[in-house]
Amino acid sequence: MLWVENLTGGYGPVQVVQGLSFEVAAGEVVVILGANGSGKTTTLRTISGMIHGRGTVTFDGTSLLGKRPDQIVRMGIAHVPQGRGTITDLTVEENLRLGAYVRADREVEEDIEQWCAVFPRLGERRDQPAGSMSGGEQQMLAIARALMSKPKLLLLDEPSLGLAPLVTREVFEKLESINRETGAAVLVVEQNAGLALGISSRGYVLETGQIVAQGSSEELSTDEAVRQAYLGY
Amino acid sequence: MMVTALLAEEVSALTNFLQYTFLGLQKGAVYATIALALVIIFRVSGILNFAQGEMATFSTFITWAIWGDGRVPIWAALALSLVVSFALGASIERLVIRPVSKKAAGNPLPIVIATIGLYLAFSALAPAIWGTDAKRFPTLFGEGSLSLAGASISYQTLGTLAVLAVVVGLLFVLFQKTKIGLAMRGVASNAESASLVGVSVGSVLMLGWALSSAMGCMAGALTANVGLNGALMIAPLIYAFAAATLGGFDSPAGAVVGGLIVGLVAEYSADYLAEVPFTTITFIGEQLRIFPAFLLILVVLLVRPQGLFGKPQVTRV
Amino acid sequence: MTAAAAPSELPDTSSEVPTRPNRKALMIKTVLCVVGAVVLIQMPLLMDRSTTQRLTQVLAIAVAVLGLNLLTGFNGQISVGHSAFMGIGAYATAIMMARHESPFILTMMVAMVVAFAVGVVVGLPALRIRGVYLALVTLALAAMFPQLVVRFSGLTGGSTGITLEDTQQVTTPQPVNDLFKSLTGSRLLDNQYRYYLALVVAVVCFVLVRNLVKSRVGRALIAIRDNETPAEVLGVNVGAYKVATFGVSAMLAAIGGSLFVMNADQAVPSEFGIQVSIELLTAVVVGGVATFVGPAVGALALVYVSDLFPKEHPEYAPVLFGLTLIVLMIISPGGIVGLAKQGWARLVRSRSA
Numbered sequence A: 001m002l003w004v005e006n007l008t009g010g011y012g013p014v015q016v017v018q019g020l021s022f023e024v025a026a027g028e029v030v031v032i033l034g035a036n037g038s039g040k041t042t043t044l045r046t047i048s049g050m051i052h053g054r055g056t057v058t059f060d061g062t063s064l065l066g067k068r069p070d071q072i073v074r075m076g077i078a079h080v081p082q083g084r085g086t087i088t089d090l091t092v093e094e095n096l097r098l099g100a101y102v103r104a105d106r107e108v109e110e111d112i113e114q115w116c117a118v119f120p121r122l123g124e125r126r127d128q129p130a131g132s133m134s135g136g137e138q139q140m141l142a143i144a145r146a147l148m149s150k151p152k153l154l155l156l157d158e159p160s161l162g163l164a165p166l167v168t169r170e171v172f173e174k175l176e177s178i179n180r181e182t183g184a185a186v187l188v189v190e191q192n193a194g195l196a197l198g199i200s201s202r203g204y205v206l207e208t209g210q211i212v213a214q215g216s217s218e219e220l221s222t223d224e225a226v227r228q229a230y231l232g233y
Numbered sequence B: 001m002m003v004t005a006l007l008a009e010e011v012s013a014l015t016n017f018l019q020y021t022f023l024g025l026q027k028g029a030v031y032a033t034i035a036l037a038l039v040i041i042f043r044v045s046g047i048l049n050f051a052q053g054e055m056a057t058f059s060t061f062i063t064w065a066i067w068g069d070g071r072v073p074i075w076a077a078l079a080l081s082l083v084v085s086f087a088l089g090a091s092i093e094r095l096v097i098r099p100v101s102k103k104a105a106g107n108p109l110p111i112v113i114a115t116i117g118l119y120l121a122f123s124a125l126a127p128a129i130w131g132t133d134a135k136r137f138p139t140l141f142g143e144g145s146l147s148l149a150g151a152s153i154s155y156q157t158l159g160t161l162a163v164l165a166v167v168v169g170l171l172f173v174l175f176q177k178t179k180i181g182l183a184m185r186g187v188a189s190n191a192e193s194a195s196l197v198g199v200s201v202g203s204v205l206m207l208g209w210a211l212s213s214a215m216g217c218m219a220g221a222l223t224a225n226v227g228l229n230g231a232l233m234i235a236p237l238i239y240a241f242a243a244a245t246l247g248g249f250d251s252p253a254g255a256v257v258g259g260l261i262v263g264l265v266a267e268y269s270a271d272y273l274a275e276v277p278f279t280t281i282t283f284i285g286e287q288l289r290i291f292p293a294f295l296l297i298l299v300v301l302l303v304r305p306q307g308l309f310g311k312p313q314v315t316r317v
Numbered sequence C: 001m002t003a004a005a006a007p008s009e010l011p012d013t014s015s016e017v018p019t020r021p022n023r024k025a026l027m028i029k030t031v032l033c034v035v036g037a038v039v040l041i042q043m044p045l046l047m048d049r050s051t052t053q054r055l056t057q058v059l060a061i062a063v064a065v066l067g068l069n070l071l072t073g074f075n076g077q078i079s080v081g082h083s084a085f086m087g088i089g090a091y092a093t094a095i096m097m098a099r100h101e102s103p104f105i106l107t108m109m110v111a112m113v114v115a116f117a118v119g120v121v122v123g124l125p126a127l128r129i130r131g132v133y134l135a136l137v138t139l140a141l142a143a144m145f146p147q148l149v150v151r152f153s154g155l156t157g158g159s160t161g162i163t164l165e166d167t168q169q170v171t172t173p174q175p176v177n178d179l180f181k182s183l184t185g186s187r188l189l190d191n192q193y194r195y196y197l198a199l200v201v202a203v204v205c206f207v208l209v210r211n212l213v214k215s216r217v218g219r220a221l222i223a224i225r226d227n228e229t230p231a232e233v234l235g236v237n238v239g240a241y242k243v244a245t246f247g248v249s250a251m252l253a254a255i256g257g258s259l260f261v262m263n264a265d266q267a268v269p270s271e272f273g274i275q276v277s278i279e280l281l282t283a284v285v286v287g288g289v290a291t292f293v294g295p296a297v298g299a300l301a302l303v304y305v306s307d308l309f310p311k312e313h314p315e316y317a318p319v320l321f322g323l324t325l326i327v328l329m330i331i332s333p334g335g336i337v338g339l340a341k342q343g344w345a346r347l348v349r350s351r352s353a
């Protein structure tokens, strides 16, 4: 579904991503592991049209490069950025409603109810500004907001960043069930390999803008180098 | 004898006070409208539009030209002109502001200069096309007035305040009840996140400029009955800038309250402080009336650097 | 090239193109400097009186723009009130020369002191107020200045201003004239003398500002512009630097105003209104924000831009000027100097390749 080949991209003259190739099939959960500064965020930003990239990026056969972020959202890709990107001045409900911005159907209200049920704490705080919530709650909101656009592919940038281990676990559990129930494919980039490999079927390892290893999640979690670098044992 | 004289004095003091208040509110409503226009653009894009006043003057000339000394009913002319101004604002965002912002890469100065370029172009365009003599422009709400405790309150004053109320009401509905309004608030708060949920930031900015331009057109039509020339909006823009600063540049409510306060303070001080130095020289122009208002704003800013209604930690320029 | 340097690192001069000191580039630069110096010195001897006067005006404005560039370009504080500081300089000189027959240089010194003091006072709110909010404070100053001049008409001559009588004007001093005559065989005309006087003052100001910006203090100013909080962490006293920069910037604008009066022989309030503040800001950016040559180029452009437009319809000149500004900002946000640097970088690259 998402097909990336020989992707390069960066900021001005700085090439951060140097010739990546990977793919995500429909309904699949894929993880890209990488240390700080390895280019994970840059990769996702290139896919969602925030920065310009070169190479090939196609989604369901259509090229994404050169498209604006809003056009890419309309094609069915929702990006939960690093640091969550909730709109702190808007209420929880307004954030969710804005998540459905690209939709023209009449089921938006029902979907808001649905996600408030899936994430009960969002329902409790519907009318409060998103900025008043805790990090974990904002992460949930960011994910729910992305799902409001009914994406075929969900991009997640380090959802565990800055969250307590218990909360992180909860986030990943929700992701797993969301993938199961909505059928949306998930591409998650992480440093926290343990949980990410737990919910994914395949993974890639990114180092200084290049893919240095790939395989099924079981293979990766037993790989000596991956274990040392990302699992810490 | 004595008692009635005192009473009469008191009554006339009240009458004067009411009179000044009405005048101040009328002017304040115009400042508030322009301040709102400034704030809308500032909120969605962080840009201070120096050309706001001159664009409004140009729009008013368009209204005047369509009106053609009564050929077309003034309200019809104004409606048409509002549409033209709306389109003009949108085109300016698309053709000027967007390319400059793109190239400026986060540096605010080139955009400031582009709005100054617009300011220069628009300030010269109308007089160049239609001449520099002052044009006759109708009073939108007629010449009549009501009387209240001896003070007269003109239809124009009432109408101007009503227009402000309508503008505020429409903006409220737009921002709070519509999808595009929600998108505008989203862009104002976090443009990148808004684009990640599929909001076309460019379209939102275009809409912001279009709305502001139309509001300027409205404000111009409310003031041009004093005689329309190229300088129509120079002083009001300064007042509006002051109003937006007082209220908080990121707060539409602040713009309205700020506009009314600035209008009132300027009017009261011009009338009551006539004996105090600095205010006796009203003949050199409107600007000096604003001196007390400026002082008030400075004091407010020293206590609340973000203005009365603004959010703290303003880092945008 | 633009003022938006990466905040993570502290560039010693954010404005310079990071080309390595390449011998050819150095040579071309030296040649350009020498040619520039010769042109600047020869100019008044080759040109007629009105051109010389106009060039002197350019020098005066360039110093004011230099001051605003220090504040806005290097320290990141936008001021729309510099017309008032220019006006303070202008009126200090006009009043002292017309009423007390003071020597010009003395009047300029007084102008500097007064403007520095006023600049510091106006800059004080900058400790708390930022961005557009601070811009209003400076705008208020610009709006008030002409009105204050008219209010104190006893001292300032009101709206008609002050005109220097023939005997009060700056003329070539006898010893200078004698020296010049012995060197060249001809008299040094008053307008030529004024040009050289302005040139010397301007060059001194430019050199001082350049040294200031390249010093540790300058790096602190730039650090504050790019991101205040880290600058504070680095131990920079942000408040003191900002206020002092305001003062110095105002002082430079006042010097510009003094020179302006020395050249024009008069001070009129309408020449120091908001419009002028806007022009100064325009000149900063048109020349090239946070560059050293920028202010001179910007001032030159400001004074001569009207000549570029067709004479048949002078009423359209501001329209064309406005459009030119917009187009320039689309092509090169770094102004004319930015444009030249792009060309220069290409030249150096192609030469050394």
Ligand SMILES: Nc1ncnc2c1ncn2[C@@H]1O[C@H](COP(=O)(O)OP(=O)(O)O)[C@@H](O)[C@H]1O
Binding pocket: A011, A014, A016, A034, A035, A036, A037, A038, A039, A040, A041, A042, A043
């Ligand atoms: N806005 C930017 N401008 C320039 N360089 C950047 C920018 N953002 C990130 N980088 C650089 O790109 C590299 C990769 O960053 P990023 O993609 O954020 O990595 P990750 O998300 O894996 O931590 C880093 O070296 C970082 O310094």
Ligand SMILES: [Mg+2]
Binding pocket: A037, A040, A041, A042, A082, A157, A158
């Ligand atoms: Mg990252």
